[in-house]
Amino acid sequence: MVIDPTKIPTADLHQYLLGSVAPRPIALASTIDENGVANVAPYSFFNAFSSNPPILVFSSNRKVKDNTTKDTLHNIQNNMEVVINVVSHDILRQMAISSVAFGPNDSEFAKAGFTPLASEVVKPFRVAESPVQMECKVQDIVTLGSHGGAGHLIICHVVRMHIDDRVLDEENKIDPQKIDLMGRMGRAFYTRASGDSIMKVYQNIGKIPLGYDQIPAHIKESTVLSANNIARIAGQLSLPSVEIIQGVKTEFASLIASDKNGVHQKAKELIENEEIEKAFGLLMC
Numbered sequence: 001m002v003i004d005p006t007k008i009p010t011a012d013l014h015q016y017l018l019g020s021v022a023p024r025p026i027a028l029a030s031t032i033d034e035n036g037v038a039n040v041a042p043y044s045f046f047n048a049f050s051s052n053p054p055i056l057v058f059s060s061n062r063k064v065k066d067n068t069t070k071d072t073l074h075n076i077q078n079n080m081e082v083v084i085n086v087v088s089h090d091i092l093r094q095m096a097i098s099s100v101a102f103g104p105n106d107s108e109f110a111k112a113g114f115t116p117l118a119s120e121v122v123k124p125f126r127v128a129e130s131p132v133q134m135e136c137k138v139q140d141i142v143t144l145g146s147h148g149g150a151g152h153l154i155i156c157h158v159v160r161m162h163i164d165d166r167v168l169d170e171e172n173k174i175d176p177q178k179i180d181l182m183g184r185m186g187r188a189f190y191t192r193a194s195g196d197s198i199m200k201v202y203q204n205i206g207k208i209p210l211g212y213d214q215i216p217a218h219i220k221e222s223t224v225l226s227a228n229n230i231a232r233i234a235g236q237l238s239l240p241s242v243e244i245i246q247g248v249k250t251e252f253a254s255l256i257a258s259d260k261n262g263v264h265q266k267a268k269e270l271i272e273n274e275e276i277e278k279a280f281g282l283l284m285c
Helices: 010-020 071-079 089-098 108-112 227-234 242-251 253-258 260-272 276-283
Strands: 027-032 038-043 046-051 054-059 081-086 132-143 152-163 181-184 190-193
Touching: 027 054, 027 071, 027 089, 038 071, 038 089, 038 108, 054 132, 071 081, 071 132, 071 152, 081 152, 089 108, 089 181, 227 260, 227 276, 242 253, 242 276, 253 260, 260 276
Parallel strands: none
Antiparallel strands: 027 038, 027 081, 046 054, 054 152, 081 132, 132 152, 181 190
């Protein structure tokens, strides 16, 4: 399939974009209007873009069907303040209720069963049930277009963070299993960032790895090793030492002598058991 964005209905293009750029974090944005009515709405066109200064950006898009804008945008334009609350699995269904287009005089806090919590620096309330709440002064609003589907980039300067101690580990870092965040996919699909879906991927970015161009062709062309297996080899900082190679030659002498395919299978097992140097040494025999 090839898509020309100018030759497809915006609603369809929207879903292809959302299905491709995923999962996306969810900003549960709480605002307040000029009459003191509190509003909460979720946005998945959202991310962090700077640490110094601490900047979050989310987009409040014009509705495709009627080109109208949301209460969140109106409220922010009025007072340039917002609280970004993160969405954990515990509040997933409440977040879904808050996405409904209630009337401007209805508070989504009441409709979705959220508890309003006074902020320290800004006027909008925090969502007490959210494990992380970030009070923000809005630095700028960048309008991207005037037609249905066009976004308004809301650039938020974080002036205060509130983190529930229950989501911290023993080093006071956020534990991904404890915070149990939700991500948005396309259409009505979401993903839960906990359990087996979380994996640790470490690559030393302070030192230059070998890269694919420095490893032998038989490794890159292996029909046994996966692309991720090969990348673990390419990510090593150097070729295996003589000692490593001699050790695996001794340990796997019969396998090396009789079964080339078996060598790659054994190397795959070693890689998946985090014995990368040993696997590399075996593949270099």
